[in-house]
Amino acid sequence: YPATYGHPLNWAILAGLAVIGVGTRHWFNLRNQGRRNAWLLPAAALGLVALALVTRPRSDTGGAGASFADVRVIVARRCAGCHSSAPTQPGMPVAPLGVVLDTPDQIQASAPRILAVAVDAQTMPLGNLTGMTPDERALLGKWIRAGAPLK
Numbered sequence: 001y002p003a004t005y006g007h008p009l010n011w012a013i014l015a016g017l018a019v020i021g022v023g024t025r026h027w028f029n030l031r032n033q034g035r036r037n038a039w040l041l042p043a044a045a046l047g048l049v050a051l052a053l054v055t056r057p058r059s060d061t062g063g064a065g066a067s068f069a070d071v072r073v074i075v076a077r078r079c080a081g082c083h084s085s086a087p088t089q090p091g092m093p094v095a096p097l098g099v100v101l102d103t104p105d106q107i108q109a110s111a112p113r114i115l116a117v118a119v120d121a122q123t124m125p126l127g128n129l130t131g132m133t134p135d136e137r138a139l140l141g142k143w144i145r146a147g148a149p150l151k
Contacts, residue, residue, distance in 0.1 A: 007055055007122075020047045066143035068104065068150050074140060075101050078130040079118070089129075104150050111148035114140060 007013055027040040081089040083101040101107050107114075117124040118132065119141040125132055143149075 009054070013051060013055060016047060016051050020044045020051070023047070065146050066139045068143070070139055071143045072104065072107065074132070074136045075107055075114075078125055078132040078136065079114075081130060082125070108148045108150060111144045115144045119144070 023040050023044040027037060027044070030037045030040070079101050081087060082092045083095045083099050085095070085100050085102055087093070087095060099110055099113065101110060114124075119137050122128075122137065
């Protein structure tokens with residue numbers, strides 16, 4: 001899941017999920033042996049809730065709104081190498097999934113997808129080959145959450 005492998009603490013999240021899984025399985029093993037261990041299952045559930053809180057998308061912290069001019073520069077610099085009608089990224093003969101981000105209308109129409117994969121999950125750009133910064137991701141998110149205005 002993107003919130004797991006796209007998170008900066010992905011190793012800790014994976015370890016937490018493993019511990020929660022082991023604890024849950026151990027509870028079932030004990031129950032099948034007729035032994036009761038009431039604390040294991042609630043502890044696993046609490047751990048799962050904690051992981052959900054850690055991996056939730058960050059909310060907008062306010063501040064000045066993002067302009068489309070800034071967004072267009074980010075998209076041109078970080079996304080258009082692959083997501084263009086004529087991709088320049090080696091090995092990309094066509095835009096992946098048919099997502100083309102050449103015009104303002106195309107960028108605006110793709111805003112929900114950009115929010116999901118570049119801002120929330122942080123799985124795009126693929127392998128972050130173009131070096132999108134956290135500030136650029138935050139600016140994209142702010143623009144999209146404001147309704148993705150072109151003005």
